[in-house]
Amino acid sequence: MSEYGREVLLATTVLCSSGGSMQLVQLHRKLLQHCNISEEKFCYIVEQCPRFLLVRGSGGDPRVVARTSLRLCRSYAQDGRCGGCEALHLCKFFIFGTCRFGKGRKPCRSSHDIQSDHNYGLLRDWTLHMLSEDDLFLLLLQNDPALLPEVCLHYNKGSAPHGCCTFQNACTKVHLCQHFLQGDCLFGSRCKRHHTIDEHSRRMLEKRGLSGDIIQDLPSIYRNIHCLTAAAESTAPEKSLKLFSQPADEPNICLHFLRNSCRFQNECRQVHFHLPYKWEVLDGRTWRDMENMEDIERDFCDPSQAQSSGDQPVNFLTMNLDMARVRRLSTVSSVTKPPHYLLTTKWKWYYKGDQANWVEYGQMDEKQRTMSVTSRILEEVYVSDKNHEVTAVKGQREYIINFTDMYQRNYKHNTKRRVRRRPVFVSVAEVEKQVSAED
Incomplete structure (x- = not known):
């Protein structure tokens, strides 16, 4: 992963400057503004680098959360001394933005210098040396469990204003809706539990030394902390979430409705729409x-x-x-119905050619060569088993077409080409013409 150090650092910078997490798609788009990173390399970095945690967002979309195992040194925080460690020597209140010594005449006994020999060496080892202070501090806040208080679990139980928390306004933990942090609160603004930092939690956090700016951003930081904690506590292996994966199966458009002949009407399990x-x-x-x-x-x-x-x-x-x-x-794929069925969807399959063009399977490429499989063959296999692999031959070379990641691979020469499945275009006018002809 060291060969991707620049891209990892850029992705970390983008994430931290955007609140510590963002949608996978948005992160890729932002990275393209700074470097020419391919889809394949981006997927590899996000999925394989421990700096990033890939999770499902509240809408089902993949999100990336920035993480690190770098921490503040506990011994240094207590007495300003340490016999040598692999943790940062920094003032906690400097990170909180409220240290009153660093800006005054009396110097702080703890360091405010992220460029010191000890700190910079660690940051460089962790490929964090190019982060700004604000970005580094946000990364530490959502990863170092010693910096922020926990969310009160008792607050999230029971129906009282403070839930089952017996400490109520004296509680030293944050009162936030756990389901809001998990992204699955069904009540939204009508929820009886807090989705923002309330006055009680604000006073408690101010006493701990946190600045108003950080307190304002805490709900999103705690959301990221929840994702990181859940991943750390999970005994199951992290599942890969592909950026450029195929969409999940969706309901079909009703062919009978298109032809004005659906007898189930509102009870039909398929979608009624005037286009295929x-x-x-x-x-x-x-x-x-x-x-x-x-x-x-x-x-x-x-x-x-x-x-x-x-x-x-x-x-x-x-x-x-x-x-x-x-x-x-x-509508359903044309290969699943007899030829006389109108307005089924005809799909074509393409692979990326040598000239960055897209060549349909079964058609000649720029060198007058043809794949041994056609669009129809691939479509028939695809609708029967989306996890299947198809072998194709062109000239003297053999390829494996994988539906899962939509790539065509030549294992002998260690090359691969992207594959795309796209429908044949049917205009609104053509749909109306076909429906009128059948009537």
């Missing part, structure tokens, strides 16, 4: 129709397009619109 495709964006917990649906579909059908056109482009690789999730519903 439907683009939706997640608005809170509700999927709502997107505008310019036909334009988005036209762009999506072009395998060379990674996003739609317009002021608010849909990212087709991650299926996001800015920070919101996007999904595409469609």
Whole structure:
């Protein structure tokens, strides 16, 4: 991982300057503003580097949380002395932003210098030496358990104003809604437990030396702490969350409704819509129709397009619109129905050619060579088993097509090409024409 030190440091800087965590898609987009990092390298860094924790956000989208095992030295914090350790020698109140000695005539007995020989050496070893003070302090706050008080578990039990906390206003722990921190509070602004730092917790935190700016940011910091703590306590291995994975199975659009012949009407388990495709964006917990649906579909059908056109482009690789999730519903694949069925979705399969173009399987490439499998063959296998691998031959070379990560690999030469599955475009006018012809 050392060969990716620059990218790791850049990603850490972006995360810490954005509150210690952010959506995976957003992090990748931000990194591209600073370095030309490929999708493959980005996925590898986020999934393999211990600096980053990959979790599911409240909307189901992957999020990245910045983490580190670097801590403040406890011995140094107590008496300003240490016989040599692998922890930072820094004033805790300097991190809190409230040390009254560092700015006055009387010097603080604890260091305020992150560039000291001891501190800088550690930060360099941990590839944190380029972080600003504010970014480093946020990283420490959400990772060093000795810096912040815990969230009161008793507050989150019972129905009293302070839950089951017998200390109430004298409690030395923070009173915050545990479900809010976990991202699954169903009540939102109507919740009887606090989603912000209340006056009791604010006074307690001020007594501990925290500045007002840090206290204001604590709800998001505690959310990150919850993710990090849950991951550390889990006995199960961390599951990989792929950035450029395929979307989960979604409900199909009803073919019978398209032809005005669905006898189940409102009881139909499929989606009733006037087109064989439907683009939706997640608005809170509700999927709502997107505008310019036909334009988005036209762009999506072009395998060379990674996003739609317009002021608010849909990212087709991650299926996001800015920070919101996007999904595409469609009719069933054409390979699952007889040929006379109208308005099924015809899918085509492409691989990236030598000239960075997209070549459909079964069609000739720029050197007049053809893959041994066609789009239809791949689609038939795909709809029957999305975890299957397909062997294809072109010339004297053999390839393995993997549906899980959508790559075509040549293991003999250790090369791989990206694969894309895109539908054949059908305009609104064409849909209306087909439906009218059938009537």
